[in-house]
Each structure stands twice: as C-alpha cells, then as structure tokens.
Amino acid sequence: MTDAIEYEQFDQTAQPDGVSSSEPDLSRLSDIPMELSVEIGRTHMTVGETLELGVGSVVTLEREAGQPVDLLVNGTAIARGEVIVVDEQYGLRVTEILDSQQDGEQSRNGAAADAGGDSSPQAADPSAAPQD
Numbered sequence: 001m002t003d004a005i006e007y008e009q010f011d012q013t014a015q016p017d018g019v020s021s022s023e024p025d026l027s028r029l030s031d032i033p034m035e036l037s038v039e040i041g042r043t044h045m046t047v048g049e050t051l052e053l054g055v056g057s058v059v060t061l062e063r064e065a066g067q068p069v070d071l072l073v074n075g076t077a078i079a080r081g082e083v084i085v086v087d088e089q090y091g092l093r094v095t096e097i098l099d100s101q102q103d104g105e106q107s108r109n110g111a112a113a114d115a116g117g118d119s120s121p122q123a124a125d126p127s128a129a130p131q132d
Contacts, residue, residue, distance in 0.1 A: 034073050034074055035073070035074055035075075036071065036072065036073055037071075037072045038069050038070070038071055038072070038083070038090075038092050039069060039070045039072055039077075040061060040063065040069050040083075041061025041062055041063035041069075042061060042062050042063075043059055043060060043061050043062055044062075045059070068080035068081055068082060068095060068096065069081060069082070069083055069092065071092055071094065077098055078097070078098055079094045079096060079097050079098060080094070080095060080096040080098065081093050081094040081095045081096070082095060
C-alpha cells in the first residue's frame with residue numbers, strides 16, 4: 001500500500017498578492033540613512049608616537065600612492081575607486097564593486113602586508129605639505 005506523494009513547487013519569488021517578481025522590491029529601504037566614508041589608509045602608532053605629532057608631522061599610511069581607496073558603508077568596505085576632485089570638492093570614482101565581505105576584510109586587514117610601509121611619524125618638509 002504505497003501511495004505516491006505529490007509535491008507542489010514552492011515559488012520563492014511570489015509576493016503576498018500572488019504576483020511573481022524576479023527581484024525584491026527594495027524601495028522601502030531607500031530612505032534609511034547610512035554613513036559612507038572613503039579610507040585612504042591606516043597605520044598603527046604607539047601613544048608616545050601620537051603625542052609627538054605636531055603641525056607639519058607626516059604620518060605614513062599602510063597603502064602605496066596610486067592604489068585604489070576603499071569605500072566603506074557603516075565601516076564595511078563595499079567598493080574601491082580613485083579619488084577625484086569635482087567642483088573643488090573631493091569625490092570617489094568607483095572602479096570596483098567588492099563581491100563579498102571577505103574582500104572588504106582583506107582590504108582593511110591586509111594593507112600592511114601589501115604596502116610594507118613604515119608607520120612611524122616623520123618630520124615633514126613644509127614645502128611638501130599639502131596646502132588648503
């Protein structure tokens with residue numbers, strides 16, 4: 001006495017009104033504020049090194065000049081790009097969208113291994129300092 005069991009296909013894209021949609025409706029999320037920031041680089045310093053900083057000091061970052069910078073949303077890297085100037089304000093031209101959180105973790109934690117830079121502060125040549 002074996003009866004065949006028939007299964008009904010579950011439609012994961014069906015909405016409550018029975019209409020199918022290939023993409024979720026994200027319009028309800030469009031007004032949620034987020035913090036976007038661009039990370040040029042990082043460094044590690046001791047408290048003593050930080051206290052020695054003054055006007056004209058240079059802090060070497062753990063990223064080489066010319067490398068793409070990271071675009072962070074609420075502290076998580078989601079994209080990379082290049083810094084540009086638009087109407088005398090800085091901007092970011094996105095050149096790469098990161099696929100996964102792992103890529104973002106690599107960009108934040110692996111910068112020191114990639115750059116191999118010195119993280120100690122150095123006295124700056126006043127002529128080399130950026131002018132506002």
